[in-house]
Amino acid sequence: MPALINIMTVMLLVGLARQATDPILQAYNVPDQVERVLVDGPLSKTYELSFHINPFYLRADYNGDGWGDFAVLVKQRNSGKFGVAVVDGRSSKVTILGAGSGPRAGGDDYAWMDYWYVYPKGPVQRGAGERRVPQLRGDALLMGKSESASGLIYWDGKRFTWYQQGD
Numbered sequence: 001m002p003a004l005i006n007i008m009t010v011m012l013l014v015g016l017a018r019q020a021t022d023p024i025l026q027a028y029n030v031p032d033q034v035e036r037v038l039v040d041g042p043l044s045k046t047y048e049l050s051f052h053i054n055p056f057y058l059r060a061d062y063n064g065d066g067w068g069d070f071a072v073l074v075k076q077r078n079s080g081k082f083g084v085a086v087v088d089g090r091s092s093k094v095t096i097l098g099a100g101s102g103p104r105a106g107g108d109d110y111a112w113m114d115y116w117y118v119y120p121k122g123p124v125q126r127g128a129g130e131r132r133v134p135q136l137r138g139d140a141l142l143m144g145k146s147e148s149a150s151g152l153i154y155w156d157g158k159r160f161t162w163y164q165q166g167d
């Protein structure tokens with residue numbers, strides 16, 4: 001009987017220790033699908049969730065397939081560069097934008113941005129210096145820096161693309 005009690009004590013302590021390992025994740029409400037692919041999955045070796053902007057994730061249908069997707073703030077562990085991981089709601093496939101992923105939508109480091117929100121599927125204003133106006137297939141992300149530049153990240157049917165708004 002004492003042995004059983006010891007085992008139960010150990011299990012209890014292990015459980016407590018696991019919860020205590022990541023107090024940040026405990027403090028934030030990380031959606032299950034995001035946790036599976038970005039916290040528990042192999043991508044967590046390269047990227048970590050970032051909570052430097054509130055909210056730290058935005059849920060919308062970014063590729064217009066009818067499934068809600070997640071856009072989550074991340075940081076590349078090696079470089080400290082910020083970016084966004086888009087988690088496809090249907091397939092859980094992850095697309096990394098910024099965070100050292102190369103010169104794509106919005107550059108490879110989103111350290112410049114200090115707010116973001118979902119720009120619902122609909123008409124887009126012609127951006128400064130832009131000639132064409134995109135037709136949104138899904139919801140877009142508006143990424144901005146207060147009193148400065150902003151841009152849309154939207155799905156063009158093949159990839160996520162940047163569209164400059166104001167600056």
Ligand SMILES: [Ca+2]
Nearest residue numbers: 061063065067
């Ligand atoms: Ca979707």
